[in-house]
Amino acid sequence: MVKVAVLGAAGGIGQPLSLLLKLNANIKELSLFDVVNVPGVGADLSHINSDATTETHLPSSKEDKTALLTALKGANLVIIPAGVPRKPGMTRDDLFNINASIIKSLAEGIAQSSPDAFVLVISNPVNSTVPIVAETLKKHGVYNPSKLFGVTTLDIVRANTFIAQLYPTDSKPTDFNVNVIGGHSGETIVPLYSVGSTGKLYEKLSEEQKKTLINRVQFGGDEVVQAKNGAGSATLSMAYAGYRLAESILKSLTSSEEVVECTFLNLVPEIKGAEEAKKLVGGLDYFSLPVKLGKNGIEEVKYEILTKISDDEKKLLEVAKEQLAKNIEKGVSFATQ
Template sequence: MDTNSNVSSHVGLDSLKDAVADTDVVIIPAGIPRKPGMTRDDLFNTNISIVCDIIKVIGQVSPNALVGIISNPVNSAVPAAAEILKKLNVYDPKKLFGVTTLDIVRSNRFIAELKGLCATDVNVPVIGGHSGPTIIPLISQCTPQVTFDHDVLVKLTKRIQEAGTEVVQAKAGAGSATLSMAYAGAKFTVSMCKAILGEPNVVECSFVESSVTDSPFFSTPVLIGKNGIEKNFGMGNLSDFEKDLLKAALPELASNIKKGVDFAKNYK
């Protein structure tokens, strides 16, 4: 390809150190996909082990890298990764990200379709986590401003929360979302690269260590700079409907996070 970038190939855990040594950004999409009837949490045992193996190596050879975790369940994988990095004494909460961009691009698309807008002109912050009821689209904060009747809002929110399941069912066991996930992952990665190159005002929603709510990890819009998170913009003003979504999300988030932390504490 006529680009100025170079590509190197690495296979297996033994070559992982060479793959990630001295990197600025590491994106982790590794793991198995969902099948019909599975939730993201059902992927826990296999995928969390994979994430921990990779994070351990990153902590050893590239502790200053910005790390984005795509592997599901994100709500557990990010807290688990944080614990592994703490064990290595290299944890920096400003540099660890759970990639939830797919929820944003889906929200943008669905709203654009309903309102007859161009999807690239729509931006909806999505907070909380990256599974079912923990996905909270803040439609009241959509740009441009949009309104929906309550019953439409409920159906739209449910569709955003269950969009991944919709794809899994449509593929009938052949896999989960691939093209949209690749797009969302690439979009987030490009933002990370822009940030480390010094481009200003790089803002993405991401599942990060947080004090915005009682949840120790929570997805909100964050400003990303050369050294990671520079500012957490929080939730803004929520509608009553969104407050109810938040209330419903927090118990599941707490359970997901604890599961990841407990796994990592016993990981060797």
């Protein structure tokens, strides 16, 4: 039984994410933090007759750090959906300057109040915000790369759904678990349809269909932003994706079976397979790959998948690597200024 803290719990992602977490039998305490509206969210959730208790934490002013530190105290798992949502015409990079400061401040709170927690970063742009969290935790001397996760699970969720939609009579989204590697924005997202159970279905598609499918996975967020017509971005699907990764981490704490998920991680020597992975991705310090989860976080990087991809996917990977290098550097520079 664990304590989970949600930072940004009153937002478009934070509310449905908190609802899903409230229903998880492994969670004993749900700690909700936000700078606005969070008491109402907590009161609403507290009426649900699941076992998890809810506590809310609202700062009394911009200078008040007590609410954040109290929310985080004793947390085993911290999920960060905080930040400004993407609006029509906005790229993830447009969000950077606003969200980077928010993320850095929250990471400082984690360093002080829950340094041993698993940390899941949802706030965009993930390719840059994860390095910000890492550098901030390093600065405080509490960094554990095995416990830092960039949530790229939405790309997998979309990849599963979109290929199933092309074969409605033969398959359903839950049949698949496509590995999506690289990063979490645009062309840094590389779905590996050629590997695993989707391989034969993918090969049946025309070149134009393949191109459209890949593009839809890479830019699925734009599809939602346009459909909401200025009223929001991908919040419900992102909440589900964040919950799925959190659920897998909680499962790995108690289950003896192997739990594997893709996540955007720091490729450091302390993690098994990370050095091999780093060589295969051109020396990048951060990359999304399937990892084996365990009681201490990321136990192993399943880098072998990089040796099985198709020639077309190798080309996508080259584009992704070039963009990712800039995104990562942007985050590291911000955090170390």
